[in-house]
Amino acid sequence: MTGDTQRIQPFAAPKGVPDYLPPDSATFVAVRDGLTAAARAAGYGHIELPIFEDTALFARGVGESTDVVSKEMYTFADKGDRSVTLRPEGTAGVMRAVIEHSLDRGALPVKVSYSGPFFRYERPQAGRYRQLQQVGVEAIGVDDPALDAEVIAVADRGFRSVGLTGFRLELTSLGDETCRPQYRELLQDFLFGLDLDEDTRRRAEINPLRVLDDKRPHVREMTADAPLMMDHLSESARVHFDTVRAHLDAMGVPYVVNPRMVRGLDYYTKTTFEFVHDGLGAQSGIGGGGRYDGLMAQLGGQPLSGIGFGLGVDRTVLALAAEGVTPASTARCEVYGVPMGPEAKLRLAVIAQELRAAGVRVDLAYGDRGMKGAMKGADRSGARLALVLGDRDLEAGEIGLKDLATGEQSSIPLSEATARVRATLSPVS
Template identity: 75%
Template sequence: MSTVQEKVQPFAAPKGIPEYYPPESAGFTHVRDTLSAAAERAGYGYVELPVFEETGLYARGVGESTDVVSKEMYTFADRGERSVTLRPEGTAGVVRSVIEHGMDRAGLPVKLRYAGPFFRYERPQAGRYRQLQQVGIEAIGADDPALDAEVVAVADEGFKALGLTGYRLELTSLGDASCRPAYRSLLQDFLAGLDLDAATRARAAINPLRVLDDKRPEVRALMEDAPLLLDHLSPASAEHHAAVLQHLDDLGVAYTINPRMVRGLDYYTKTTFEFVHDGLGAQSGIGGGGRYDGLMATLGGQPLSGVGFGIGVDRTLLACGVEGVQPWSTARVEVFGVPLGDAARRRLVVIAGALRKAGVRVDLAYGGRGVKGAMKAADRSGARYALVLGERDLEAGTVGVKDLASGEQRDTALDAVVPELVAALAS
């Protein structure tokens, strides 16, 4: 009696979540680490944030009128019936951490950087994912235009370090508490005279600035003559904005003033900016941020100002692809060992260990492969050199060192191969 075994269906990754695996993952890690390195050079210490927080942190900190909170968050009840949310952005979590651990009591500004996944329930498309990867920085506790400029310049430096050139920086000021209320009333009066649909009018009632950033052509046409906040800044905000621009000029950071910019989060004040890459189509923003002067107090901390950014690693990697920029190697290892027999395998395991201790990336052919299969594996690994060792080589006290680029092979003394390879790779 025979039985037919049903085929087990494999699982697939959730929709809208990109995966990075070799060799493409080399680009992902390079972009992430390059952006992080620019922040590290500016004195931003690393903070590892929780992947989920109390839902109230985002409702209060990000703003209930935002699309992020009202439409995009992954919110659920845990086993203790507490409402928790997968983090949709980083700033609120950093501010919470600063307050909780008293980091603002040990010298200001507090300068922190972070990296990792964030989660938003969006309609998946190229550059818009439900799990998005970001590198971010936050500087809390100094209302200094020079700090705003530093934050912008750190992002710009990261993009330049990757070799990107096809992006632009758009920048504006969203004013402060002394000028925003009057401007809000002025804008609401203007919107009251327009023929807006019910949904847009409802959004305008909560936050009229969002209508300025509406992408629909018909709404853009109606907003052509709308008053702009940049023309109604308080003297203090105008002075702050002018100083930021002067610092950016001094640093050689090019920018374009965009008075209609409205970021997707409610906490922004004064300096607000976005890096845009037109080669990415509709999802052209590769990073952005700004100042958030009231967020600390809103979340229960001292009334300290802050400024920061979030850069999309996914989109920056896509921008590298659009520009044909690839300043990273996809090679997994630098040396690949090909043992011919058990005794050779034992010796190559020791040599590989010594090379790894010297900082060299090494892999071996496992599973008793033949020479042909092992050399194919060496080529696939991206290694620069292959070490070929058989019984005759062991008897002679040598190992074959093959340059996989040129195809040339030479015999090297077993006792000398580690320092020779280390020197060759260093040169």
Template identity: 75%
Template sequence: MSAPKGVPDYVPPASAGFEHVRDTLQAAAARAGYGLVELPVFEDTALFARGVGESTDVVSKEMYTFADRGDRSVTLRPEGTAGVVRAVIEHGLDRAGLPAKLRYAGPFFRYERPQAGRYRQLQQVGIEAIGVDDPALDAEVIAVADEGFSALGLTGYRLEITSLGDAECRPAYSELLREFLAGLPLDEPTRARARLNPLRVLDDKRPEVRAMVADAPLLVDHLSAAAAEHHAAVLAHLDALGVAYVPNPRMVRGLDYYTKTTFEFVHDGLGAQSGIGGGGHYDGLMATLGGQPLPGVGFGLGVDRTLLACRAEGLAPWSEARCEVFGVPLGQAATAELVTVAAALRRGGVRVDLAYGGRGLKGAMKAADRSGARLALVLGERDLAAGTIGVKDMAGGEQESVALADVVAVVRDRLG
């Protein structure tokens, strides 16, 4: 048996890198006051059809949709924002202090052609700030993502940013773009997408389509006064925060709900799948899903791709050690004693493992070495009789005998 196609496994010791990346990105969000929300792995299909947009590839081609035993159509979540907005409405978070600031992490599912960095089960960390239209909040969301990447030591990424306008300028621009697209020799499926949402055509990855739309009118040249002012204010806040960015007026994200601020973090060390995260502002999503007409802004950062970016830069700011201390008992009585020592150390926050199954000294020390522990505690019958225990430095090989009654304090002091 093997894992489903396009679904990566993360197993020790390499899973330590995945865990570190995920936790570092989440920690940056937590420091900015984003509270944890745990979302269902599947939702009613209508949530994503209405929220994400039926013209998107996500809804039209990539969702895992099926009928449950009650013949209800449900879908494995392809993204996080629609689910967060649904939860905000359902639990009345939009009626408390605003903005509602939420973070989430976990797997999302899209039926795509698997390749490096593009999986059918992808892992993301995301945040959403809902209820306040403030350019400073848009900038904060972007800065939180930038802080997370920087905390990992990444330097080879760039932030691309644009504005997708507002309800005042989007209709006129959409009509202008439709007129431009009508003069191109597009295939019928692409023409159908243009009728639903002409911006989707600008997101087409096919080289021949990209060539045809190279001279398409740009939305940033047709922003309303309010949208232009909002975008300028976001950029000014990013300048003040020291967050570098590159304007990309041709950017179109793969989700229909974005308005105004739209951004993507790109890492060229990943090849074709260069995006490591992105997001933007959305004005109409709450109302579309039955809530108040409140704005929001958020991002989704790819844990899988960020881990690949770390590897591309030769970064490994994490330890693959399973534990800090490994107990080597020689005999049943020694095992019983080391079990209590391990429990005492664990209560003090030390990661401890033991050699189980009555292994001999050689086999147990091999296990200690594989664990990545800094210290080994070696306890035999003679040690028990003398009331002592051996504390071995696994890096240098030195071992000293200490009083068994003092071992917890000695170990905690050694580990600093």
């Protein structure tokens, strides 16, 4: 090196991984917590899952013909030369945990919810990230169309609870084991009569439904007249779907039937759904899910049915921005303490602790700034109130209480500071 100090290049986040920073991160937290609260209100208990699992779990559970498994998984060998994969979705991991810990041997249905990051190697764009944040639920062990409707209603309630309104619910049925084999054969006969490229023809052999999900215009044009599962449902699958719709109608959950819907994972059967927001452009799906009646047995467990969803926190945040809705205050705190002197700082620290214990968000001015600089910090914090305390105030047993919105300021007894602040905030808390 020369005498000049070499400048160290700063690090950047991995491509396709968003940062959520204050104050905007308040929206992210409000969305995640709002979607989760809707699940808790319906009796779903929290489950915490590993970030990575055995690769075979996803290959078998999600489906080797899916883009998720064949193209998008983050898979690597650990130090024990075991193949592990960062979780691309939540259902397979939940099923593994339910089987491993014998939750399916107790009261049914097993109802759990989860949230956190999931990973898919995709080309990054708005709403499509390599680390995506989701809230999910699974209800396992009971094949009841009323439960399907409940799961869908929980998702609908979650979106509405955070202020989202401009979305629609699309609903279909992918049939059951009594009608899917015949439909599969019918669809393959149709597809093999088309001029498909080699990759698409191979997909038609493995899982023909996946071809109907192809986004390329020329493939969509060729498959426009393909037979649809909704037109070939068995009587039991038709009754199941009609009952789901009747429950949604009774609960006032609006939806449209989309007979061409195909979800991106292989395990879906019967009820299948997606929430769509047209304000997001190409990445319009904000969440979805469905029933997966054969998945547990496929992963080594009992032949029990299940239904669940995954809701995109990232895309919900973008959808709220498209609607101009802010679901939560971006203020870091409600009260900002401004001490003038070491004794005042000590006393304000005690008051701050008392208020925080009462559920009030409080910050203090640190670094011994002057009054002007400290009050600038109070304004930037977004707080509604400021507590200003100096040595003379301590001697007089008083403290300044300032409304930062109106500028109105008064002196109150120091001994009543905590009670007076709580009383002032209570009408809007």
